Amino acid sequence: MPLSIPQFNTGDKINASDVKDRLQRLESFLNGKITSSDLQSTLAWVDSDLIVRPEFYASPAPRMQGTTADVHHRRVSNNLVDSVIFFEELSNDYIPIPGLSASFHVADSAQLSVLCSFMTFEIGASDVASSVTGETNKVARLRLFVDGTGIRSTQRIVFANNDGRKYSRKQHSICYHHTAALSAGNHSVSVRMKVIGDGGSSRTFKKIHVAARNLVTNIQYR
Numbered sequence: 001m002p003l004s005i006p007q008f009n010t011g012d013k014i015n016a017s018d019v020k021d022r023l024q025r026l027e028s029f030l031n032g033k034i035t036s037s038d039l040q041s042t043l044a045w046v047d048s049d050l051i052v053r054p055e056f057y058a059s060p061a062p063r064m065q066g067t068t069a070d071v072h073h074r075r076v077s078n079n080l081v082d083s084v085i086f087f088e089e090l091s092n093d094y095i096p097i098p099g100l101s102a103s104f105h106v107a108d109s110a111q112l113s114v115l116c117s118f119m120t121f122e123i124g125a126s127d128v129a130s131s132v133t134g135e136t137n138k139v140a141r142l143r144l145f146v147d148g149t150g151i152r153s154t155q156r157i158v159f160a161n162n163d164g165r166k167y168s169r170k171q172h173s174i175c176y177h178h179t180a181a182l183s184a185g186n187h188s189v190s191v192r193m194k195v196i197g198d199g200g201s202s203r204t205f206k207k208i209h210v211a212a213r214n215l216v217t218n219i220q221y222r
Contacts, residue, residue: 003029003038063104070110070219072102078119078212086140086195086208094143094150094192099213101190109222112178114144114189116215120158121169122208136160140208141194144174147187151176158193158208171212181222189217 005022008014054066063072076082076099084098100116122139137160144154154176159168174191195208 003033061102061104068221070104070106072104072215072217072219074099074102074213074215076211076213080209080211083209083211084213086193086210087206088195090195092194094141094145094194096145096190096192097142097210097213100210100215101188102215102217103186103188104217104219105186106182106184106219107221108184110182111220111222112146112182112187112189113218113220114146114174114176114178114216115218116144116191117171117173117212118191118210118214119169119171119212120156120208120210122158122160123206138196140196142172142191143194144176145188145190145192146178150192182219189215191215 003025005025008018052067054064057063057065061072062074063070086095097118100118120140120142138157139160140158142156142158143150143152145151154174156170156172156174158170161168193208193210
């Protein structure tokens with residue numbers, strides 16, 4: 001039978017149960033209550049060539065490729081042995097973080113949305129004075145990059161720990177929608193870290209860990 005959802009009218013008092021009821025009706029209709037009569041049309045617009053099943057791929061590039069969207073995803077556990085470790089001597093540039101990077105091919109013009117989360121903490125800063133708080137000394141900056149261009153609004157900071165006794169642990173999240181459409185071709189998305197050196201003879205920090213890394217890249221075709 002056709003889907004029937006009561007509309008909200010101006011001045012109506014709306015409760016959570018009202019919204020939930022409408023969502024349940026829609027979910028039930030899409031997941032099993034559509035009948036052949038709901039799709040009848042003089043134009044016979046629903047044909048087998050319009051029904052394309054999604055394709056799912058695993059390692060080394062986990063993704064789902066559908067008719068109107070592609071989803072590329074990465075996931076690394078929160079185990080300490082799976083952490084990525086950065087040192088001060090590594091580089092003065094922004095370096096892509098494994099598990100928070102994805103390269104992909106876009107079949108046509110598309111909109112890009114990115115969701116990611118990860119944990120950072122620094123350990124080994126035993127020469128930082130005990131009077132220094134955990135969020136005084138900056139040890140690294142992180143940004144989301146799209147096709148090699150850093151997005152300044154996505155910047156996140158990693159701070160040094162306090163006298164080697166307390167970790168300045170942060171769970172970071174980035175939710176970003178790219179304003180410009182991606183053109184057909186190859187593209188890349190990555191969260192990158194730039195280590196901030198102390199510029200002196202003594203080390204203000206030693207090891208920066210990036211753990212619990214999750215990345216979801218949604219490619220929505222127009």
